[in-house]
Amino acid sequence: GAGVSQSPSNKVTEKGKDVELRCDPISGHTALYWYRQSLGQGLEFLIYFQGNSAPDKSGLPSDRFSAERTGGSVSTLTIQRTQQEDSAVYLCASSLAAGNTDTQYFGPGTRLTVL
Amino acid sequence: EDKVVQSPLSLVVHEGDTVTLNCSYEVTNFRSLLWYKQEKKAPTFLFMLTSSGIEKKSGRLSSILDKKELFSILNITATQTGDSAIYLCAVGQNAGGTSYGKLTFGQGTILTVHP
Numbered sequence: 001g002a003g004v005s006q007s008p009s010n011k012v013t014e015k016g017k018d019v020e021l022r023c024d025p026i027s028g029h030t031a032l033y034w035y036r037q038s039l040g041q042g043l044e045f046l047i048y049f050q051g052n053s054a055p056d057k058s059g060l061p062s063d064r065f066s067a068e069r070t071g072g073s074v075s076t077l078t079i080q081r082t083q084q085e086d087s088a089v090y091l092c093a094s095s096l097a098a099g100n101t102d103t104q105y106f107g108p109g110t111r112l113t114v115l
Numbered sequence: 116e117d118k119v120v121q122s123p124l125s126l127v128v129h130e131g132d133t134v135t136l137n138c139s140y141e142v143t144n145f146r147s148l149l150w151y152k153q154e155k156k157a158p159t160f161l162f163m164l165t166s167s168g169i170e171k172k173s174g175r176l177s178s179i180l181d182k183k184e185l186f187s188i189l190n191i192t193a194t195q196t197g198d199s200a201i202y203l204c205a206v207g208q209n210a211g212g213t214s215y216g217k218l219t220f221g222q223g224t225i226l227t228v229h230p
Contacts, residue, residue, distance in 0.1 A: 042220035
């Protein structure tokens with residue numbers, strides 16, 4: 001596709017449930033990033049994938065958060081046993097390669113609401 | 116701790132005004148500074164700056180970086196209501212001589228342009 005796509009666009013869940021958020025990066029982009037944006041805040045880095053290298057998970061806030069990237073393309077961010085403080089917009093971005101160009105192109109995000 | 120600080124946090128102007136948005140940073144192994152515009156969900160890329168003193172321009176928007184004083188400014192001249200958005204500043208870093216993909220974001224400046 002022309003840009004980064006994410007699904008679902010909105011997700012409402014109950015506390016304690018697991019959720020999966022999906023990201024389709026721009027075709028040909030080898031680097032993929034997940035960020036979180038809480039209300040009125042800037043973007044908080046969560047995790048990034050570069051090609052076949054081990055992902056940088058340094059931004060994941062707890063072990064309830066995990067992400068995988070299958071086949072070097074689509075990525076899924078999973079949050080287990082969701083808590084109310086997980087409510088935020090989860091943004092995915094991709095770039096040609098991590099560091100070769102810092103220009104990251106963002107998807108529209110998934111707004112997660114944990115009741 | 117790496118830090119990116121934007122000011123002001125919010126700004127209200129009238130159409131035709133000129134605005135200057137500020138971004139200062141304290142990070143290790145600076146590589147680049149980026150500006151994004153966020154209207155609804157997806158931040159859209161505006162500029163990437165890597166060298167001091169070289170102004171980047173796109174229409175009514177321009178930006179410049181000062182690597183000695185560790186800041187950047189984003190100027191918008193002859194503002195229009197369509198410029199109303201959150202403007203995000205982000206910094207990319209090198210790590211150990213290899214490229215590192217994570218961007219550290221500031222909290223953003225909310226710009227409101229009234230007709």
